[in-house]
Amino acid sequence: xxxxxxxxxxxxxxxxxxxxxxxxxxxxxxxxxxxxxxxxxxxxxxxxxxxxxxxxxxxxxxxxxxxxxxxxxxxxxxxxxxxxxxxxxxxxxxxxxxxxxxxxxxxxxxxxxxxxxxxxxxxxxxxxxxxxxxxxxxxxxxxxxxxxxxxxxxxxxxxxxxxxxxxxxxxxxxxxxxxxxxxxxxxxxxxxxxxxxxxxxxxxxxxxxxxxxxxxxxxxxxxxxxxxxxxxxxxxxxxxxxxxxxxxxxxxxxxxxxxxxxxxxxxxxxxxxxxxxxxxxxxxxxxxxxxxxxxxxxxxxxxxxxxxxxxxxxxxxxxxxxxxxxxxxxxxxxxxxxxxxxxxxxxxxxxxxxxxxxxxxxxxxxxxxxxxxxxxxxxxxxxxxxxxxxxxxxxxxxxxxxxxxxxxxxxxxxxxxxxxxxxxxxxxxxxxxxxxxxxxxxxxxxxxxxxxxxxxxxxxxxxxxxxxxxxxxxxxxxxxxxxxxxxxxxxxxxxxxxxxxxxxxxxxxxxxxxxxxxxxxxxxxxxxxxxxxxxxxxxxxxxxxxxxxxxxxxxxxxxxxxxxxxxxxxx
Numbered sequence: 001x002x003x004x005x006x007x008x009x010x011x012x013x014x015x016x017x018x019x020x021x022x023x024x025x026x027x028x029x030x031x032x033x034x035x036x037x038x039x040x041x042x043x044x045x046x047x048x049x050x051x052x053x054x055x056x057x058x059x060x061x062x063x064x065x066x067x068x069x070x071x072x073x074x075x076x077x078x079x080x081x082x083x084x085x086x087x088x089x090x091x092x093x094x095x096x097x098x099x100x101x102x103x104x105x106x107x108x109x110x111x112x113x114x115x116x117x118x119x120x121x122x123x124x125x126x127x128x129x130x131x132x133x134x135x136x137x138x139x140x141x142x143x144x145x146x147x148x149x150x151x152x153x154x155x156x157x158x159x160x161x162x163x164x165x166x167x168x169x170x171x172x173x174x175x176x177x178x179x180x181x182x183x184x185x186x187x188x189x190x191x192x193x194x195x196x197x198x199x200x201x202x203x204x205x206x207x208x209x210x211x212x213x214x215x216x217x218x219x220x221x222x223x224x225x226x227x228x229x230x231x232x233x234x235x236x237x238x239x240x241x242x243x244x245x246x247x248x249x250x251x252x253x254x255x256x257x258x259x260x261x262x263x264x265x266x267x268x269x270x271x272x273x274x275x276x277x278x279x280x281x282x283x284x285x286x287x288x289x290x291x292x293x294x295x296x297x298x299x300x301x302x303x304x305x306x307x308x309x310x311x312x313x314x315x316x317x318x319x320x321x322x323x324x325x326x327x328x329x330x331x332x333x334x335x336x337x338x339x340x341x342x343x344x345x346x347x348x349x350x351x352x353x354x355x356x357x358x359x360x361x362x363x364x365x366x367x368x369x370x371x372x373x374x375x376x377x378x379x380x381x382x383x384x385x386x387x388x389x390x391x392x393x394x395x396x397x398x399x400x401x402x403x404x405x406x407x408x409x410x411x412x413x414x415x416x417x418x419x420x421x422x423x424x425x426x427x428x429x430x431x432x433x434x435x436x437x438x439x440x441x442x443x444x445x446x447x448x449x450x451x452x453x454x455x456x457x458x459x460x461x462x463x464x465x466x467x468x469x470x471x472x473x474x475x476x477x478x479x480x481x482x483x484x485x486x487x488x489x490x491x492x493x494x495x496x497x498x499x500x501x502x503x504x505x506x507x508x509x510x511x512x513x514x515x516x517x518x519x520x521x522x523x524x525x526x527x528x529x530x531x532x533x534x535x536x537x538x539x540x541x542x543x544x545x546x547x548x549x550x551x552x553x554x555x556x557x558x559x560x561x562x563x564x565x566x567x568x569x570x571x
Contacts, residue, residue, distance in 0.1 A: 212237075493521075
């Protein structure tokens, strides 16, 4: 094959840089079956290695690089020298953020010989957040925790007239900060090329050594010029070439499912009615056809008339064979008296699995074959908020919350998991859905958490008729958003039942009723989010409708907190 390729090249000379190279490609897939991690080796001319130090945004960096058609691979921060430089041959290296402090004993670092090898090979390095502090700390500077951390959106100022990292882009720019420590002394040869309004060093560079650092997160959408800076680093500094595309993801995932399931095994899919599980089910159905058996679980924690509405959509629009299983009574009995959000999630995860085990017997009776696999629409944000499992190569992140389809699963699952979306983000899943012609009613739906209303009722879900009250409030709120033509402008909107009562006046009488919170956020990927700025007249109208139509509520509040510092859901 190499000889044939050389002959073709002699007949049709090609340059290895600056043009699209036509090659006979062999694509090799290595799938870590249990964790759904996919390593793909393509004939790429550039490769960016990203070392993960535990940031909640690390996978987002990987994705941002791939979005501009540069292949990127994510490795743990403590990957060996051989793994970083010999197995991957990087064109550029990015050091991610993370929750640790570089000046604390035992903090994760780079492998021995890292800086010398980068200088020898002239490999540009960009440190982000913890990554910038790591550069400063390792090369002789000083990083301290001074008790004046910076979180959320804020401007970068004092950018010099010309810098290698920013180029001619010298105007102040709003960026997304999330740090408690700061660089107080820079190593020799480095210069500060940007500060926050508080005076913290937030951008540095060493031009001759090709080392760069950003204290903020350019990879998140709320850093307004973040992608411009990343692209400048990749294409102007590292001279990367566009040689990778997301167009192959669907085909690759279908092939992985086929290889894992084989030609005879059957599969159960947990359908929720949301975009994630619907896209996952459609993908698996393309791979194995009628050997897929879909199960929609009414767990008693769904929204107003959710079960009947979703089943109608499954039958009328998605055209997948779906059975509805009602476990309301069992689920609510297990959740009675439980107020801790982590316990709720664990219980819900356990009950889901018990339900699927029973459904497994149903499928066995119908087909004569015991289903071996369970499909879930797990996304990457679910995984990283739940703290990555051993073997995922992401060792330094902190647990934010356990997701029902990640942290809530019992060790003895009884199934092998198929999670074709596990390395993807919500917007990527929607694009996959469109490619597969999944109806817009599914693709455009706002996310709904697997644990359902249990994580939107703060406290015991079985007390004070909280479920019914929240269903009515949520229905009024979402209908109003659709009525005002705002649904597609918002990433996610929902109501929250708060564990407090307030004094009010309803019908000329004193009332002591419940308080509900409303939340609406904008986001591209769910990793960061801003609250949606409703017109006050809209909020007034929604508040009036809720307090007039739901007698159990006499006060409505609106959540104006971004992510970070909060998460999107309240629990």
